[in-house]
Amino acid sequence: xxxxxxxxxxxxxxxxxxxxxxxxxxxxxxxxxxxxxxxxxxxxxxxxxxxxxxxxxxxxxxxxxxxxxxxxxxxxxxxxxxxxxxxxxxxxxxxxxxxxxxxxxxxxxxxxxxxxxxxxxxxxxxxxxxxxxxxxxxxxxxxxxxxxxxxxxxxxxxxxxxxxxxxxxxxxxxxxxxxxxxxxxxxxxxxxxxxxxxxxxxxxxxxxxxxxxxxxxxxxxxxxxxxxxxxxxxxxxxxxxxxxxxxxxxxxxxxxxxxxxxxxxxxxxxxxxxxxxxxxxxxxxxxxxxxxxxxxxxxxxxxxxxxxxxxxxxxxxxxxxxxxxxxxxxxxxxxxxxxxxxxxxxxxxxxxxxxxxxxxxxxxxxxxxxxxxxxxxxxxxxxxxxxxxxxxxxxxxxxxxxxxxxxxxxxxxxxxxxxxxxxxxxxx
Amino acid sequence: xxxxxxxxxxxxxxxxxxxxxxxxxxxxxxxxxxxxxxxxxxxxxxxxxxxxxxxxxxxxxxxxxxxxxxxxxxxxxxxxxxxxxxxxxxxxxxxxxxxxxxxxxxxxxxxxxxxxxxxxxxxxxxxxxxxxxxxxxxxxxxxxxxxxxxxxxxxxxxxxxxxxxxxxxxxxxxxxxxxxxxxxxxxxxxxxxxxxxxxxxxxxxxxxxxxxxxxxxxxxxxxxxxxxxxxxxxxxxxxxxxxxxxxxxxxxxxxxxxxxxxxxxxxxxxxxxxxxxxxxxxxxxxxxxxxxxxxxxxxxxxxxxxxxxxxxxxxxxxxxxxxxxxxxxxxxxxxxxxxxxxxxxxxxxxxxxxxxxxxxxxxxxxxxxxxxxxxxxxxxxxxxxxxxxxxxxxxxxxxxxxxxxxxx
Numbered sequence: 001x002x003x004x005x006x007x008x009x010x011x012x013x014x015x016x017x018x019x020x021x022x023x024x025x026x027x028x029x030x031x032x033x034x035x036x037x038x039x040x041x042x043x044x045x046x047x048x049x050x051x052x053x054x055x056x057x058x059x060x061x062x063x064x065x066x067x068x069x070x071x072x073x074x075x076x077x078x079x080x081x082x083x084x085x086x087x088x089x090x091x092x093x094x095x096x097x098x099x100x101x102x103x104x105x106x107x108x109x110x111x112x113x114x115x116x117x118x119x120x121x122x123x124x125x126x127x128x129x130x131x132x133x134x135x136x137x138x139x140x141x142x143x144x145x146x147x148x149x150x151x152x153x154x155x156x157x158x159x160x161x162x163x164x165x166x167x168x169x170x171x172x173x174x175x176x177x178x179x180x181x182x183x184x185x186x187x188x189x190x191x192x193x194x195x196x197x198x199x200x201x202x203x204x205x206x207x208x209x210x211x212x213x214x215x216x217x218x219x220x221x222x223x224x225x226x227x228x229x230x231x232x233x234x235x236x237x238x239x240x241x242x243x244x245x246x247x248x249x250x251x252x253x254x255x256x257x258x259x260x261x262x263x264x265x266x267x268x269x270x271x272x273x274x275x276x277x278x279x280x281x282x283x284x285x286x287x288x289x290x291x292x293x294x295x296x297x298x299x300x301x302x303x304x305x306x307x308x309x310x311x312x313x314x315x316x317x318x319x320x321x322x323x324x325x326x327x328x329x330x331x332x333x334x335x336x337x338x339x340x341x342x343x344x345x346x347x348x349x350x351x352x353x354x355x356x357x358x359x360x361x362x363x364x365x366x367x368x369x370x371x372x373x374x375x376x377x378x379x380x381x382x383x384x385x386x387x388x389x390x391x392x393x394x395x396x397x398x399x400x401x402x403x404x405x406x407x408x409x410x411x412x413x414x415x416x417x418x419x420x421x422x423x424x425x426x427x428x
Numbered sequence: 429x430x431x432x433x434x435x436x437x438x439x440x441x442x443x444x445x446x447x448x449x450x451x452x453x454x455x456x457x458x459x460x461x462x463x464x465x466x467x468x469x470x471x472x473x474x475x476x477x478x479x480x481x482x483x484x485x486x487x488x489x490x491x492x493x494x495x496x497x498x499x500x501x502x503x504x505x506x507x508x509x510x511x512x513x514x515x516x517x518x519x520x521x522x523x524x525x526x527x528x529x530x531x532x533x534x535x536x537x538x539x540x541x542x543x544x545x546x547x548x549x550x551x552x553x554x555x556x557x558x559x560x561x562x563x564x565x566x567x568x569x570x571x572x573x574x575x576x577x578x579x580x581x582x583x584x585x586x587x588x589x590x591x592x593x594x595x596x597x598x599x600x601x602x603x604x605x606x607x608x609x610x611x612x613x614x615x616x617x618x619x620x621x622x623x624x625x626x627x628x629x630x631x632x633x634x635x636x637x638x639x640x641x642x643x644x645x646x647x648x649x650x651x652x653x654x655x656x657x658x659x660x661x662x663x664x665x666x667x668x669x670x671x672x673x674x675x676x677x678x679x680x681x682x683x684x685x686x687x688x689x690x691x692x693x694x695x696x697x698x699x700x701x702x703x704x705x706x707x708x709x710x711x712x713x714x715x716x717x718x719x720x721x722x723x724x725x726x727x728x729x730x731x732x733x734x735x736x737x738x739x740x741x742x743x744x745x746x747x748x749x750x751x752x753x754x755x756x757x758x759x760x761x762x763x764x765x766x767x768x769x770x771x772x773x774x775x776x777x778x779x780x781x782x783x784x785x786x787x788x789x790x791x792x793x794x795x796x797x798x799x800x801x802x803x804x805x806x807x808x809x810x811x812x813x814x815x816x817x818x819x820x821x822x823x824x825x826x827x828x829x830x831x832x833x834x835x836x
Contacts, residue, residue, distance in 0.1 A: 017725055017744055018788070021768040065766035071791075071805055075766060078789055200811070206550075206830075207592055207610075207640070209658065209682050209702050209726065233523045233752060233759055236780070237530055237798055239735045243779035248823040250533070250781060258578070259541040259824045259836060295690070331649035334666040334673070376673070377712050 015205055019082070019113040025075075026084050029060060030105060036060045041088060041102040046177045048088060051102040057085070058098050073098055081202050083112055086188035088180075094191060104181065110189040112203070118193040121156070124149045126190055128164035141197055242292055246285050284411045291399050294391040306407065310398050318355035319386050319394070322348045326383035330376055341374040349382075359385050523750070523760045527798035533781070536794065536804050541824065542836040544575050546582055551828035552609075553643075553815045555598045560821045564605045565828055566593035572607045574619065577826065577836050586617055586631075595644040595655070606634070606653055608641035614655050616667055635665045635672075642684045647711075654697060654711075656683040662699050664711060676709045678716040685729045690736045698739050700727030706741050708753065720751050722758045729773045733797075734780045740797075742771030748785050748795065762795040764802060773815045778822025786813030786827055808835060 029035050041051035054076070061072040077096045079085045080103070087093065088102040096103070108114060127146045130137050138146060150157060171179050195201045245251055290297040290306075297303040304320070311317040322344070329340045348357045349367065359367070363381045370378040398404055549569040556563055561578045570591050574584040590611035597606045599616075608614035614635035635641065639658035646653055647664075652673070656662045662676040662683055681702035689696045696717070700706045706727055708718040725744035732739045733750070738759070742748045747763035748771055762783065769789035776783055782803065783795040792806040792813060811830035818825040828834045 017746075018769055021746070025768070061766070065764070067766050068805075070807065071766065074789070074791065074807065075768070078768070207594070209684075233526055233755070235735070235737060236523060236733070236752075236759075237526055239733075239737075240779050240781040240798060241530070243734070244781055246822075247777050247779035247781060248821065249538070249777045249818075249825070250536075250779065257823050299690075327648065331647055331652055333651050333668040334671055335668060380712075 015203075016113065019111070022079060022082060022084055023111065023113065026079070026105060028064070029057070034064075046180060048102070048104070048177050048181060051088060051104050053100045053102060054097045055099055057096070057103065081192075081200075083110070083188055083192040086184055088184060091184045091187050092191065094188065104184070106188060107185055110185055112192060118190075120149060120153060121160070123190065123194055124153060124157075124160045125163045125167070126186060128160050129168055132161075132164055132168060139196075145194070243289075246289055284408075287404075287408050287411045290404075294395045297395065297398075306403070307394075307398060310401060310403050311394060313403070314394065314397075316394060318348065318357050319390050321355060322357045323383055323386055323390070326379040326386075329379055330383075334376070337376055338374050341371055341378060344379065345371055357382075357386055358389070523798060524800040527800075530798055532799065533796055533803050538794070538804065538806060540808050540835045542577055542580055544577065544580055544834040544836070545832070546573060546575075547571060547832045547834075549832060550811070550830040551814060551832060551834055552592065552594050553596045553607075554817060554826055554828045554834060555596055555605075556817055556819050556826065557598045557602045558600055558820055559602055560819050560823070562598070562602065563826055563834065564596050564598050564607075565815075565834055566596040566607050566609070567832070568592055570609075572596055572605065572617075574605065575834075577834075584619055588615070592640070595641050597645050597653075599646050599650040600648065601650050604650060606644050606646065608635065608644055608655070610640050612637045612640060612657070614641055614644050614653060614665070616653070632667070632670070634667055634670050635663060637661070637663070639682070642682065643686050645686060645688055647688060654686060654688065656686045656699055656701075658682040660701070662686060662697075662709065674711060674714045676707075676714055676716070678707055678709075678719075679703055679705065682726075684727060687730050687732050687739065689732055690734065698730050698732065700730040700741050700743075702726040704743070706730055706739070706751065708739075718753060718756060720758060722749060723747070725770065728771060731775050734776055734778065740774050740776065740783055742774040742785055744770035746770055746787075748774055748783060750783075750797065760797070760800050762793075762800060762802070764793075767793065769812075772813055773817075773827075775816050775818045775825060777818060777825075784816055784818065784825055786816035786829075788812040790829070790831075792816065792827060809833070 036052050036056055038050045038052050041048045057076045057079075058069065058072045061067065061075055062069060065072075067075075073096065076085070080087070080094050080096045083094070084106050085096075085103050086106055087095075087097075088104060090101075123145075127138065127142060127149070130142070131146065153160070171182060174182070192202060248257055286300060286302065290300065290303045297307055308317060308320055311320055325340070325344050325348070329337055329344070332340065347353055347355050349359075349364070349371075350356075359382050363385050367379065367382045544563070544565070547565065547567040547569075548571065549567045551565055551567050554563055554565040561576055562583070563575045563577045564572065565575065566572045566588075568591055570588040570593055572586045572588060572593060573582050575582055586605075586607075588607060588609070588611070590609055593607050593609035595606075595608050595614070599605065602619075604616050604618045606614055606616045613633050616632045616634050618630050618632075620630075634653055635644070635655045637655065637657035637659050639660075642656050642658055644653055644655045651667050653665045653667055654662065655665065660677070660679045660681060660683060662679075663672055664674040664676075665671065666673055676699070679699065679701040683699050683701040685701075686697055686699040689698070695711050696708055697711060698706055698708045704721055704723045704725060704727060706720045706723075707716045709715065710717050720741075723741065723743040723745055724747075727741050727743045729742040730739055731741075737754055738750055738752045740748055740750050746767050746769060747761050749758050749762070750760040751757065752759045762785070767787065767789075769787050771785045771787055773786040774783060776797070781797055783797050785793045785795065787793060790807070790809045790812055792809075794803045794806070795801070796803050809827065809829040809831050813827050813829045815828040816825060824836050826834055826836045
């Protein structure tokens with residue numbers, strides 16, 4: 001066989017990792033003790049040794065990796081697709097059939113990882129061999145490629161034909177079983193490396209990633225600040241438990257998951273919020289989630305509005321307005337930063353302003369100094385101060401207020417499946 | 429190397445070698461390292477009664493400024509391993525141990541509810557709109573399509589002048605989409621209700637990189653975009669003026685993905701790259717505040733845990749890993765021997781209990797985040813899954829694949 005001397009320089013890291021893992025599986029399968037049982041397969045009149053059936057492969061995979069049949073079928077299908085296992089009966093179709101059809105392991109010489117990249121010369125020799133061996137054995141697309149190659153490497157065509165003839169002569173001296181095996185192996189290899197146009201090309205790895213790993217040793221990342229706390233990751237468990245009932249994929253959502261039931265006509269009525277409720281949201285879920293954290297309340301448009309209404313009653317709405325204005329600066333257009341800062345200063349920070357916010361003196365000083373050279377983050381400290389003020393003071397009171405409780409009660413009432421819960425609850 | 433002096437702490441006045449405990453705490457075990465304890469923190473967030481010690485690395489006056497870089501590197505490596513050994517003696521509790529008391533998850537029946545067909549080539553990226561039903565997706569042939577996923581109708585289609593549009597994002601207002609790829613730029617297209625209007629005419633070019641654009645995302649408003657690129661940097665842009673607001677340097681190779689933190693202050697984001705590192709950045713200062721390097725191959729996707737305290741990453745080494753930001757370490761690995769192909773994309777369910785991973789072997793694996801086990805495996809795509817996002821209300825997730833389709 002032609003020896004490919006091209007270097008593996010352009011090999012993709014990603015590909016090699018996958019191939020190495022697949023090769024590990026293959027090697028494990030061929031392990032004399034723990035591997036698969038192989039037997040001789042009859043193919044018409046010849047007997048091919050060391051073959052196995054699709055069913056055997058699947059059973060072995062299920063046993064080794066404790067997976068379900070569908071997954072085992074999938075994995076073995078991948079092994080065939082990538083050419084590590086080839087079928088004996090229908091060599092053109094690289095598909096795994098979970099029945100008694102025979103398969104064989106591809107020789108490592110032909111493994112995709114060892115022979116990449118397959119050269120044109122090799123392909124030309126292969127096609128020439130096929131052509132010589134049996135006229136008309138080439139498929140349409142192979143005939144086209146053959147003629148294209150003939151034109152392209154015409155200067156070495158004599159070499160190609162000579163090589164093809166030599167290889168055919170050498171193979172004639174082999175036993176029939178070996179000959180069939182070698183033909184199948186070669187065919188499988190070329191089916192993968194030169195797939196039929198329109199067929200799935202498993203070697204297509206997408207865009208190449210130029211890896212420009214620099215030699216810089218970033219000492220910054222070596223600054224080690226180890227927190228020597230015995231690590232107990234309880235926060236994740238708590239968070240998940242709190243939100244589990246509100247996770248539509250896990251618990252289903254009320255009244256139904258719209259993707260399953262195709263139901264968008266469900267209009268939710270929640271007092272004055274009827275126009276604002278998007279069709280997919282269950283008000284009970286939403287309103288309950290507002291009580292989980294301040295961030296939930298603020299991130300939700302309705303929550304923010306409701307909170308604003310409450311604050312207006314308490315005469316502390318300027319806090320939320322200030323916070324919103326600061327957010328606007330942080331995430332808004334660069335060109336309008338100066339004017340927005342001016343406005344905020346006029347409305348919220350000037351002593352005696354209509355909506356004066358209560359910021360401590362140190363933060364106020366810092367902010368006022370910063371305003372002289374306004375930039376995107378000039379209001380950050382003040383914004384943080386007000387945010388935590390709202391979080392520690394107004395937010396807990398809001399959750400205890402009648403306004404919120406009524407909202408929650410209404411949401412429960414309007415939710416059909418919750419009615420039985422309501423009847424069971426005692427009025428608070 | 430002058431760097432060493434500057435970066436290794438200004439702890440000139442600290443105590444000499446040997447254990448030095450500040451008053452009022454239990455004395456720590458003597459550490460035979462070149463570190464010495466500087467502070468003693470209160471056990472604020474951790475629910476463990478054990479000692480909390482912060483060991484900050486500092487160089488004594490013995491390190492000469494002209495020591496070679498390699499010497500310092502080997503020194504820091506040995507110190508790191510020694511610290512790890514010490515840390516291992518402290519009986520950290522792993523996530524799955526804590527989660528043992530949590531109920532296991534039952535069988536999930538997840539099926540494809542919608543299939544969106546229409547792309548003529550590999551689907552590379554997708555994003556949900558905040559209205560929970562619209563999706564924007566981009567593909568290799570340069571087409572960017574906005575769908576109403578519920579009805580599977582196409583609402584808008586734009587053809588970009590470049591191929592391999594690897595990044596697309598929906599604006600929070602739902603009025604614009606951003607996309608980019610091999611053209612090294614990020615372009616914002618405002619969406620109009622008039623279907624006949626030529627969207628390409630109103631295109632605005634926002635970001636300019638020196639290599640392909642791998643990911644983009646709007647921050648909390650329509651006015652700012654965060655991008656990551658194959659040139660190894662991330663950048664924050666002002667949409668209106670196209671001005672660069674902040675750039676983030678630190679990755680040694682292509683940056684492949686990014687995600688914004690859902691935190692209260694909204695100031696950080698995480699990025700993952702071909703240098704196997706996941707970096708957490710401060711958007712204000714442009715500094716890398718945390719870095720994690722435990723993956724064995726390129727990191728294709730990063731996503732924050734819903735609470736913002738952790739993030740998950742998916743990589744070509746066929747594993748997904750969970751990193752805790754406060755503890756500054758990896759806390760879980762999601763892998764299985766039978767999973768051979770790399771992860772292209774990850775996302776959490778709403779509660780953070782489930783982690784969905786799209787793999788290059790055409791499947792989707794669903795992991796139990798707390799217990800570390802796989803809940804289920806989903807088939808259906810006929811080529812690799814390139815992108816995966818959970819909808820904003822958590823009712824479904826969408827996957828895009830190289831088989832030209834998207835599935836919900």
